[in-house]
Amino acid sequence: MNITSSHIEEHNKKAVEDHNDAFDALTHQLHKQNIDIDSLIGQAGAFQVAIPSWALGAGGTRFGRFAMGGEPRSLEEKIKDVGLLHALNHSSGAISLHIPWDIPKDSGAVKELADKYNLVFDAVNSNTFQDQKGQKHSYKFGSLSHTKQEVREQAIEHNIEVIRYGKELGSKALTVWLADGSSFPGQQNFSKALQNTRESLGSIYKALPQDWQMLIEYKPYEPNFYSMVIPDWGTSFLLANKLGERAKTLVDLGHHLPNTNIEQIVAILLMEGKLGGFHFNDSKYGDDDLTTGSLKPYQLFLIFNELIGGTSNPEQLRNHIAWMIDASHNVKDPLEDLLQSVEAILQAYVKALLIDRDKLQAVREDNDPAGAQEILQSAFQTDVRPLLTEARIRHQAAANPVQLYRELNVRKQLINERGTESMATGL
Numbered sequence: 399m400n401i402t403s404s405h406i407e408e409h410n411k412k413a414v415e416d417h418n419d420a421f422d423a424l425t426h427q428l429h430k431q432n433i434d435i436d437s438l439i440g441q442a443g444a445f446q447v448a449i450p451s452w453a454l455g456a457g458g459t460r461f462g463r464f465a466m467g468g469e470p471r472s473l474e475e476k477i478k479d480v481g482l483l484h485a486l487n488h489s490s491g492a493i494s495l496h497i498p499w500d501i502p503k504d505s506g507a508v509k510e511l512a513d514k515y516n517l518v519f520d521a522v523n524s525n526t527f528q529d530q531k532g533q534k535h536s537y538k539f540g541s542l543s544h545t546k547q548e549v550r551e552q553a554i555e556h557n558i559e560v561i562r563y564g565k566e567l568g569s570k571a572l573t574v575w576l577a578d579g580s581s582f583p584g585q586q587n588f589s590k591a592l593q594n595t596r597e598s599l600g601s602i603y604k605a606l607p608q609d610w611q612m613l614i615e616y617k618p619y620e621p622n623f624y625s626m627v628i629p630d631w632g633t634s635f636l637l638a639n640k641l642g643e644r645a646k647t648l649v650d651l652g653h654h655l656p657n658t659n660i661e662q663i664v665a666i667l668l669m670e671g672k673l674g675g676f677h678f679n680d681s682k683y684g685d686d687d688l689t690t691g692s693l694k695p696y697q698l699f700l701i702f703n704e705l706i707g708g709t710s711n712p713e714q715l716r717n718h719i720a721w722m723i724d725a726s727h728n729v730k731d732p733l734e735d736l737l738q739s740v741e742a743i744l745q746a747y748v749k750a751l752l753i754d755r756d757k758l759q760a761v762r763e764d765n766d767p768a769g770a771q772e773i774l775q776s777a778f779q780t781d782v783r784p785l786l787t788e789a790r791i792r793h794q795a796a797a798n799p800v801q802l803y804r805e806l807n808v809r810k811q812l813i814n815e816r817g818t819e820s821m822a823t824g825l
């Protein structure tokens with residue numbers, strides 16, 4: 399299944415009339431606010447969000463998994479699926495791989511295939527949260543933090559192996575998410591576990607190429623339910639500081655206790671030069687891994703407000719932070735879900751670019767919270783969808799990606815190609 403330029407042209411031809419009306423109205427509205435819409439279209443068109451290889455199949459819960467058919471059966475098919483997304487929205491031009499689920503057998507051929515779809519390889523992800531067949535030591539009681547040196551060494555070696563694969567493909571970052579922790583009081587020596595982790599990460603850091611970053615993720619609970627070795631941004635930040643300049647914190651939006659002020663965390667990490675990347679998703683209760691922006695679009699907007707307010711140059715922001723989705727889809731078609739997530743991220747980004755920074759600064763100086771709210775709401779309530787549609791049309795992508803996906807019956811075609819039983823590797 400390929401999306402061709404004639405598919406796109408035909409779809410866009412039908413959409414153009416309604417689009418032009420909406421786009422003209424928005425152009426007029428922004429012009430009155432002295433906002434240059436072309437510059438915003440350029441910035442929206444340059445923003446790329448990496449798609450994780452593990453989010454292309456149906457996700458599951460611990461109660462079960464419902465197959466959806468047509469799932470990618472190999473790394474090559476995963477790349478093709480991300481290629482489909484990128485052809486539709488022009489904003490999914492990177493893929494983030496998970497080792498060992500996506501070991502490239504022939505890196506040259508894999509790279510060539512990705513090139514064909516204009517995709518690059520984003521951060522590579524290690525996996526020491528489950529045991530693989532034939533693995534010598536079990537991670538049941540931890541990996542990088544384990545009490546036994548031989549288990550820690552095995553986990554370190556795995557991470558170094560992941561870097562090797564990433565180097566072959568042109569990745570520039572390693573994401574470490576540590577599931578280590580304890581499920582019962584007294585089970586683990588907190589400080590010893592953190593110390594072991596720090597030393598293990600130090601060994602991995604030594605193997606990190608000079609132009610790479612190490613992204614350290616945190617999570618307050620799950621899979622361990624009493625303590626996690628890296629439970630919060632403070633612990634990740636502490637490790638990143640001790641490791642060195644190329645170690646940074648990765649913020650997964652679902653990895654906080656309810657009601658945590660994530661935008662404040664983002665602002666502080668950015669100020670300290672330690673914000674390495676994002677895993678976007680949305681949640682109501684915990685690490686729900688729902689579609690980004692489906693529940694809390696305002697929170698997402700406030701995060702981008704901090705990002706843009708904390709950097710002088712949007713280009714630097716786009717290029718120096720790893721933007722990734724980390725979601726799971728139990729009841730939606732994953733490809734539709736990913737299109738919706740990317741769209742929500744771009745909406746939040748562009749809306750945050752609309753904020754009048756000078757005015758915001760002035761009301762802050764005047765201690766005027768109502769004034770601040772007026773400014774934020776004015777940006778947040780602006781319907782920027784015509785702007786994003788225009789950016790896609792200018793890049794020969796689909797005016798409405800989800801609609802075209804449905805018009806072309808992509809899922810049905812994928813099922814025809816791959817069958818109803820195919821299952822993507824992952825959780």
Ligand SMILES: [Mn+2]
Binds near residue numbers: 575615650677724
């Ligand atoms: Mn994550």
